[in-house]
Amino acid sequence: MSTISLTLHEIYDLALATMLANGCDDENAKALADIVTRAEQDGSHSHGLFRLPGYVKALRSGKVDGAARPVVTRRTASVIHVDGQRGFAPLAQAAGLPVLASAAAETGVAALSLTNIHHFAALWPETEYLADRGLVGIACTAYMPAVAPAGSTEKLFGTNPISFAWPRPGKKPVCFDMATAAMAMGDVQIAARDGASVPPGTGLDADGNETTDPAEIAKGVLLPFGGYKGSAIAMMVELLAAGLTGDQFSYEAAETDNRDGGPPRGGEMVIALSPAMIAGAGWEAHADAFVNRLSGLEGVRVPGARRHANRSDLGPRQIHKALIETIRSLG
Amino acid sequence: MSTISLTLHEIYDLALATMLANGCDDENAKALADIVTRAEQDGSHSHGLFRLPGYVKALRSGKVDGAARPVVTRRTASVIHVDGQRGFAPLAQAAGLPVLASAAAETGVAALSLTNIHHFAALWPETEYLADRGLVGIACTAYMPAVAPAGSTEKLFGTNPISFAWPRPGKKPVCFDMATAAMAMGDVQIAARDGASVPPGTGLDADGNETTDPAEIAKGVLLPFGGYKGSAIAMMVELLAAGLTGDQFSYEAAETDNRDGGPPRGGEMVIALSPAMIAGAGWEAHADAFVNRLSGLEGVRVPGARRHANRSDLGPRQIHKALIETIRSLG
Numbered sequence: 264m265s266t267i268s269l270t271l272h273e274i275y276d277l278a279l280a281t282m283l284a285n286g287c288d289d290e291n292a293k294a295l296a297d298i299v300t301r302a303e304q305d306g307s308h309s310h311g312l313f314r315l316p317g318y319v320k321a322l323r324s325g326k327v328d329g330a331a332r333p334v335v336t337r338r339t340a341s342v343i344h345v346d347g348q349r350g351f352a353p354l355a356q357a358a359g360l361p362v363l364a365s366a367a368a369e370t371g372v373a374a375l376s377l378t379n380i381h382h383f384a385a386l387w388p389e390t391e392y393l394a395d396r397g398l399v400g401i402a403c404t405a406y407m408p409a410v411a412p413a414g415s416t417e418k419l420f421g422t423n424p425i426s427f428a429w430p431r432p433g434k435k436p437v438c439f440d441m442a443t444a445a446m447a448m449g450d451v452q453i454a455a456r457d458g459a460s461v462p463p464g465t466g467l468d469a470d471g472n473e474t475t476d477p478a479e480i481a482k483g484v485l486l487p488f489g490g491y492k493g494s495a496i497a498m499m500v501e502l503l504a505a506g507l508t509g510d511q512f513s514y515e516a517a518e519t520d521n522r523d524g525g526p527p528r529g530g531e532m533v534i535a536l537s538p539a540m541i542a543g544a545g546w547e548a549h550a551d552a553f554v555n556r557l558s559g560l561e562g563v564r565v566p567g568a569r570r571h572a573n574r575s576d577l578g579p580r581q582i583h584k585a586l587i588e589t590i591r592s593l594g
Numbered sequence: 595m596s597t598i599s600l601t602l603h604e605i606y607d608l609a610l611a612t613m614l615a616n617g618c619d620d621e622n623a624k625a626l627a628d629i630v631t632r633a634e635q636d637g638s639h640s641h642g643l644f645r646l647p648g649y650v651k652a653l654r655s656g657k658v659d660g661a662a663r664p665v666v667t668r669r670t671a672s673v674i675h676v677d678g679q680r681g682f683a684p685l686a687q688a689a690g691l692p693v694l695a696s697a698a699a700e701t702g703v704a705a706l707s708l709t710n711i712h713h714f715a716a717l718w719p720e721t722e723y724l725a726d727r728g729l730v731g732i733a734c735t736a737y738m739p740a741v742a743p744a745g746s747t748e749k750l751f752g753t754n755p756i757s758f759a760w761p762r763p764g765k766k767p768v769c770f771d772m773a774t775a776a777m778a779m780g781d782v783q784i785a786a787r788d789g790a791s792v793p794p795g796t797g798l799d800a801d802g803n804e805t806t807d808p809a810e811i812a813k814g815v816l817l818p819f820g821g822y823k824g825s826a827i828a829m830m831v832e833l834l835a836a837g838l839t840g841d842q843f844s845y846e847a848a849e850t851d852n853r854d855g856g857p858p859r860g861g862e863m864v865i866a867l868s869p870a871m872i873a874g875a876g877w878e879a880h881a882d883a884f885v886n887r888l889s890g891l892e893g894v895r896v897p898g899a900r901r902h903a904n905r906s907d908l909g910p911r912q913i914h915k916a917l918i919e920t921i922r923s924l925g
Contacts, residue, residue, distance in 0.1 A: 341672045342702030371673030372705040376872050414893035427830045439826040489820020495770040499758045506881035509873035541707050542840035550837035562745035
């Protein structure tokens with residue numbers, strides 16, 4: 264597939280111009296261009312420019328307000344709420360995360376619920392924001408039904424990602440950010456295109472039978488990672504991202520979304536904890552010894568390490584030419 | 595295997611007498627007898643009377659103080675710490691959980707770290723305690739190395755259980771409580787005894803090779819559930835239960851434990867969140883609709899349902915005769 268080389272600045276400018284040309288005001292466009300550029304910088308192409316057409320569709324259909332002004336409310340010393348006012352998630356996060364971080368630094372633990380947002384990005388920007396400030400971060404969000412709970416053949420859960428970051432002052436945090444589906448549907452579709460098979464447990468065909476044929480799974484449902492246990496984690500994510508925020512469960516999002524191809528309305532839950540206040544003095548060295556032991560094991564890569572290595576490369580990125588052309592046609 | 599029928603009262607009395615006869619004072623013995631009886635009532639035999647010999651070993655070796663008085667400190671409005679003073683976990687939990695619940699009800703989110711405890715039980719008693727008071731509960735603890743991180747052949751993680759409970763006022767909570775190992779070592783040993791095979795991904799043999807022969811895994815290591823993703827969850831549990839509490843990681847517990855067969859010293863992290871304060875009015879019905887949809891799917895059992903069904907049965911329990919004889923010999 265032919266690619267075009269773009270610097271990180273060019274990626275940012277392309278994203279910014281595209282959002283500005285489609286109804287985003289300056290603040291929203293900048294927040295989105297930032298999140299898209301950081302995804303490309305980290306090597307997460309599926310959360311980078313690839314998302315722009317979906318963002319544009321949601322603006323053009325009127326589902327999302329590109330000029331939304333999120334409203335931040337600090338309900339108690341440790342509970343913060345952001346009403347995204349029908350906007351994309353990044354500006355709402357930018358408004359809420361500093362309040363969450365200072366609340367957690369003061370009280371030791373704090374919770375941020377974001378509602379009335381449209382989330383279409385990775386979660387590590389939220390959890391690493393907290394880790395960069397010496398805090399443990401946990402974040403999760405739901406989406407639209409794609410995953411059948413273990414034992415079932417009917418989709419109910421979203422791919423329901425969860426991210427966790429552990430702070431390492433002066434170093435990159437340990438951070439995972441993963442779907443609770445066994446595999447992203449995009450990867451199943453790529454495997455189908457390439458004629459590859461997928462591991463058992465990835466999904467079911469349209470009749471609810473187990474299969475390793477990705478073309479059949481694409482017509483059926485995904486399964487949670489890790490069987491019954493992963494299904495419990497996926498359920499927890501729904502309950503935290505929708506039950507605890509008060510915004511839509513995945514199945515509700517499917518019922519109300521206008522199917523424009525952009526992100527549905529939903530909620531996000533972010534929790535921050537202070538090891539300095541909970542574990543007390545010496546927590547950095549104590550946890551570092553564990554992380555060093557983990558990273559020292561042959562065959563083990565500490566979660567986040569590959570993204571962080573990509574991040575330190577400030578050179579140009581190779582972007583699919585067809586994607587660039589699609590985006591330029593939206594400008 | 596021949597069994598003896600014991601009422602729940604008889605189970606409680608047997609546990610109480612055994613603990614009193616081996617150095618527990620009244621308060622500690624009652625807290626332990628309560629946790630053991632509730633495990634048997636819920637059908638979790640592996641956390642019931644089966645644990646008593648290990649508790650006794652830890653008392654007799656002097657590792658655990660049967661007369662410990664936990665010290666509760668409320669560090670901030672939402673951060674509570676319990677120093678278990680080298681005692682078993684149940685009395686420390688009984689001291690800390692009411693403070694945690696009232697803190698979360700006041701501030702919306704609170705965290706309880708327990709350190710200097712010896713945990714040998716399930717985690718649902720902690721999370722369901724919170725759910726019974728209208729709070730979301732999350733709890734986790736580490737143990738001693740038994741599980742190789744994904745990609746490795748060396749054990750580093752404990753079986754690292756995590757529990758989550760969602761409150762349903764007037765109904766039983768949704769609650770899972772699961773090891774992050776693919777299978778408990780006890781179940782691997784039972785499969786080996788019975789000549790059965792175990793699913794791929796359960797563990798590795800002593801040379802680090804994948805195998806479905808439980809006898810070979812018993813000489814090797816367990817694997818996390820769900821491959822790399824489950825391994826990330828197991829790592830998160832270590833970091834919350836040890837890094838965030840400041841108590842021992844599993845590998846540290848292995849280095850300091852006296853190997854008496856009882857539970858090592860460790861930490862436990864419990865987080866409580868208030869949906870009434872975070873999601874606001876209507877949260878119960880909103881989440882209930884999701885849970886009802888989940889439980890209505892063919893083939894799906896909502897986590898916790900089997901335990902709760904067992905709990906409502908107040909009749910006698912069938913206990914292995916050999917176990918009863920072992921326990922009586924300790925009296």
